[in-house]
Amino acid sequence: MTYQERYDYFRLAAEEALRAAIPADVPEPLASAMRYSLMAGGKRLRPVLLLAAHAMMQPDLTDALPFAAALEMVHTYSLIHDDLPAMDNDDLRRGKPTCHKVYGEGMAVLAGDGLLSLAFETMAASAHPRAFAALGELAARCGTRGMVAGQCADLTAEETGRDEQLLHYIHLHKTADLITAPVVMGLTLAGADAPLVAAGRAYGQCLGVAFQIIDDILDVTGTAAALGKHPGKDAQENKCTWVSIYGVDQARRDAARYTEQAVESLAPWGDRADFLIQLARHALVRVQ
Amino acid sequence: MTYQERYDYFRLAAEEALRAAIPADVPEPLASAMRYSLMAGGKRLRPVLLLAAHAMMQPDLTDALPFAAALEMVHTYSLIHDDLPAMDNDDLRRGKPTCHKVYGEGMAVLAGDGLLSLAFETMAASAHPRAFAALGELAARCGTRGMVAGQCADLTAEETGRDEQLLHYIHLHKTADLITAPVVMGLTLAGADAPLVAAGRAYGQCLGVAFQIIDDILDVTGTAAALGKHPGKDAQENKCTWVSIYGVDQARRDAARYTEQAVESLAPWGDRADFLIQLARHALVRVQ
Numbered sequence: 001m002t003y004q005e006r007y008d009y010f011r012l013a014a015e016e017a018l019r020a021a022i023p024a025d026v027p028e029p030l031a032s033a034m035r036y037s038l039m040a041g042g043k044r045l046r047p048v049l050l051l052a053a054h055a056m057m058q059p060d061l062t063d064a065l066p067f068a069a070a071l072e073m074v075h076t077y078s079l080i081h082d083d084l085p086a087m088d089n090d091d092l093r094r095g096k097p098t099c100h101k102v103y104g105e106g107m108a109v110l111a112g113d114g115l116l117s118l119a120f121e122t123m124a125a126s127a128h129p130r131a132f133a134a135l136g137e138l139a140a141r142c143g144t145r146g147m148v149a150g151q152c153a154d155l156t157a158e159e160t161g162r163d164e165q166l167l168h169y170i171h172l173h174k175t176a177d178l179i180t181a182p183v184v185m186g187l188t189l190a191g192a193d194a195p196l197v198a199a200g201r202a203y204g205q206c207l208g209v210a211f212q213i214i215d216d217i218l219d220v221t222g223t224a225a226a227l228g229k230h231p232g233k234d235a236q237e238n239k240c241t242w243v244s245i246y247g248v249d250q251a252r253r254d255a256a257r258y259t260e261q262a263v264e265s266l267a268p269w270g271d272r273a274d275f276l277i278q279l280a281r282h283a284l285v286r287v288q
Numbered sequence: 289m290t291y292q293e294r295y296d297y298f299r300l301a302a303e304e305a306l307r308a309a310i311p312a313d314v315p316e317p318l319a320s321a322m323r324y325s326l327m328a329g330g331k332r333l334r335p336v337l338l339l340a341a342h343a344m345m346q347p348d349l350t351d352a353l354p355f356a357a358a359l360e361m362v363h364t365y366s367l368i369h370d371d372l373p374a375m376d377n378d379d380l381r382r383g384k385p386t387c388h389k390v391y392g393e394g395m396a397v398l399a400g401d402g403l404l405s406l407a408f409e410t411m412a413a414s415a416h417p418r419a420f421a422a423l424g425e426l427a428a429r430c431g432t433r434g435m436v437a438g439q440c441a442d443l444t445a446e447e448t449g450r451d452e453q454l455l456h457y458i459h460l461h462k463t464a465d466l467i468t469a470p471v472v473m474g475l476t477l478a479g480a481d482a483p484l485v486a487a488g489r490a491y492g493q494c495l496g497v498a499f500q501i502i503d504d505i506l507d508v509t510g511t512a513a514a515l516g517k518h519p520g521k522d523a524q525e526n527k528c529t530w531v532s533i534y535g536v537d538q539a540r541r542d543a544a545r546y547t548e549q550a551v552e553s554l555a556p557w558g559d560r561a562d563f564l565i566q567l568a569r570h571a572l573v574r575v576q
Contacts, residue, residue, distance in 0.1 A: 026432040027457075030440040034432070081401060086393030105374030106443050109397065110436055113369060116401065117431030120408050124424035132420045136412035143405030144314040144322070148398055152318040155394050169315075 003278045007048060010055075014047035017065040018072055021122065026114070033103040033111035034118075038076050040094045046071040046182045052279070053186030053200055056272040063128050064189050067138075070119035071182050074142050077115035078151070078178070080108050087155065088233070095228040116142075134185040141181035150174025157240035167245050168209075175215070176208025183276075199268045206262035207280050213255040216241035217287045220248060252287055259284045291566045295336060298343075302335035305353040306360055309410065314402070321391040321399035322406075326364050328382045334359040334470045340567070341474030341488055344560040351416050352477050355426075358407040359470050362430050365403035366439070366466070368396050375443065376521070383516035404430075422473040429469035438462025445528035455533050456497075463503070464496025471564075487556045494550035495568050501543040504529035505575045508536060540575055547572045 001009070022035055047068035054064045061068075083090040083098040084105060091101050100108035123135040140146060150173030157166060183204040187197045219234045220243050234241045242251040262280045266273035289297065310323055335356035342352045349356075371378040371386040372393060379389050388396035411423040428434060438461030445454060471492040475485045506514075507522045508531050522529045530539040550568045554561035 023433060027437050027440050029444065030432060030437065077401075081397055084394075084397060086397060106372075107440070109369050109372060109374060110440055110443065112401070113365075113404070114432040114436045114440075116404055117427060117434075117436055121424070121427040121431050124420065124427045132412065135423075136409070139405060139409040139412045143409050144318060144402040145311060146405075148402045148405055149315050149318065152315050152395070152398055152402075155398065156317065 003275065003282065006052075006275055007279070010048040010051040011044045013051060013061055013065065014044045014068045014072065017047075017069040021069045021073065021118070029103055029107060030110055030114055033099055033107050034114050036102060037080050037093075037099045037111065038073065038115065040096055042094055044072060046075050046178060049179065049204070049276075049279075050182035050186040052275050053183045054190045055186075056269060056276075057187070057190035057192055063126070064186060066122050066126050067128075067131075067134055067185055067189060068182075070122045070138065071178075071185070073115040073119040073122070074138065074147075075178060077112040077119070078142075078147060080112040080115070082151065084108060087151075088237070090229060090233070092224070092229050128189060130189050130191065134188050137184050137188060138181050141177040146173055146177040150177065154240070158238050162240040162245065164245060167240050167242065170240060171209050171212040171242070172205065175212035176205050179208030179211060180204030196268055199265055202265035203262045203276060203280075206258045206265060207283075210255050210258035210262060210280065211283060213242045213251050213258065214283055214287050216243045217248060217251050217255065219243070221287070255284055255287060291563065291570065294340075294563055295567070298336040298339040298349075299332045301339060301349055301353065302332045302356045302360065305335075305357040309357045309361065309406070317391055317395055318398055318402055321387055321395050322402050324390060325368050325381075325387045325399065326361065326403065328384055330382055332360060334363050334466060337467065337492070337564075337567075338470035338474040340563050341471045342478045343474075344557060344564075345475070345478035345480055351414070352474060354410045354414050355416075355419075355422055355473055355477060356470075358410045358426065359466075359473070361403040361407040361410070362426065362435075363466060365400040365407070366430075366435060368400040368403070370439065372396060375439075376525070378517060378521070380512070380517050416477060418477050418479065422476050425472050425476060426469050429465040434461055434465040438465065442528070446526050450528040450533065452533060455528050455530065458528060459497050459500040459530070460493065463500035464493050467496030467499060468492030484556055487553055490553035491550045491564060491568075494546045494553060495571075498543050498546035498550060498568065499571060501530040501539050501546065502571055502575050504531045505536060505539050505543065507531070509575070543572055543575060 018038060022031055050068045050071055051061050051064060054061060079093060080099045082088050083093055084100055090098055092098065099111055103111065123131060150170050153166060153170045154174050180201055183200040184197055187200045216234065219231050222231045224230055242254065246254065259280050263277050266276060306326060310319055338356045338359055339349050339352060342349060367381060368387045370376050371381055372388055379386055387399055391399065411419060438458050441454060441458045442462050468489055471488040472485055475488045504522065507519050510519045512518055530542065547568050551565050554564060
């Protein structure tokens with residue numbers, strides 16, 4: 001299989017898990033609001049990372065699917081809340097009107113709350129012997145010292161002043177934590193030992209920072225059609241981004257540097273890491 | 289010990305767990321916004337229920353404390369989001385300005401997200417042998433077929449029309465699910481067998497419905513000073529409440545009936561259930 005075929009194999013497995021993820025007895029319009037954002041497409045990067053990491057040790061992905069679905073639910077909840085008028089105030093996401101534009105702000109708050117709750121309910125319903133450890137990793141990475149901490153720093157960056165330390169904090173927590181969690185969860189579920197999990201964690205952190213730098217660059221150089229959201233928002237809202245601190249050229253070099261660090265972190269995995277290495281390099285191509 | 293002394297014993301144990309609940313490295317103003325709402329007082333009913341249920345089998349509460357704290361975090365997150373302008377639009381809660389009034393709407397959304405995440409992180413960090421089961425109970429009760437489902441029904445009640453079926457759905461899920469969860473979690477953690485847990489669940493459901501009926505009555509008959517929030521909001525916002533459907537007199541009778549059903553459910557527990565029985569009856573006194 002080519003790299004793209006393997007990516008699609010993981011992505012389609014995740015899509016199928018997501019289609020069955022919202023229980024039939026969730027009331028309307030909550031179920032529709034959750035489904036609207038959860039099934040809006042996207043690259044399914046986080047589930048793909050979890051499944052690909054799992055497949056390095058254990059090719060049967062069945063027992064990992066609920067965790068892949070949970071990751072996309074957490075990612076989607078963060079987007080719904082982030083797009084709210086009180087936060088980033090976005091009306092376009094993945095080429096479609098944002099959740100609160102379609103279902104109203106109150107229902108968008110609930111849809112986000114519902115997806116975060118359902119993520120934990122889905123993982124807690126698993127009979128996987130390492131379910132508790134995988135759940136704990138996601139809880140730690142998505143919370144008040146992880147993704148939510150990064151969103152807090154991002155939201156208050158205008159007042160607190162922007163510097164390199166803050167920039168790194170935002171990128172590490174707002175983005176990299178939820179790129180790291182899938183890799184660590186996939187390896188944990190598959191039963192990898194501690195040094196191999198640590199290598200995966202280092203990969204996830206570097207890849208996550210590289211991804212956010214690439215995102216910052218695309219906000220300056222991309223088009224709405226290519227991005228599925230309005231470009232230029234960062235500058236408009238005076239956001240603390242890699243480009244605003246270091247400029248586009250330095251950002252391109254740093255994205256490449258973090259990508260190479262991510263690749264090097266996987267050395268203990270040898271040939272088995274081929275797919276994750278290609279994934280890191282494919283992302284970089286978009287800004288070169 | 290008197291009933292009140294026992295209540296305070298459980299409540300103070302919960303307060304102490306809550307004071308240590310927010311990790312030192314949570315960034316500002318997120319940590320302050322979370323702490324502001326979490327430490328705003330209140331009866332700590334849900335942690336008290338968990339600890340009291342646990343104590344019926346196992347008086348050493350140490351290992352149950354993180355779960356008691358997690359419950360209050362979930363309850364507090366639901367209040368913060370519920371008070372948002374896009375939801376119930378309340379500016380007073382427990383006698384203090386609501387979270388979004390003090391920290392802004394964006395930070396209030398994040399404070400709620402942070403408390404929900406921290407609840408799961410706290411439970412997932414437990415080494416308790418039955419931690420996973422207790423966490424699963426809370427995940428199921430607080431989510432899209434539990435509390436969030438009830439909030440959805442409550443939010444859309446004006447449009448969908450108000451009838452008895454909807455009223456019961458709202459009371460069961462918006463309120464009773466997060467009264468049931470602590471009892472079931474406390475018993476589960478303490479190692480109670482299935483029939484005894486089922487008795488606790490039935491108690492929690494009846495008690496929860498009784499509590500919401502009492503709350504509906506107090507919204508009509510209470511004062512801001514006594515309630516710590518504005519009374520009369522339900523009628524003002526055309527909410528679907530027990531009083532709006534059945535009137536105050538019938539609501540009083542139904543509150544008493546559900547309270548007695550709650551008490552009867554605990555028959556299998558015999559004398560050990562004394563405190564939980566007194567708790568149910570004490571609540572009823574407020575509206576008689």
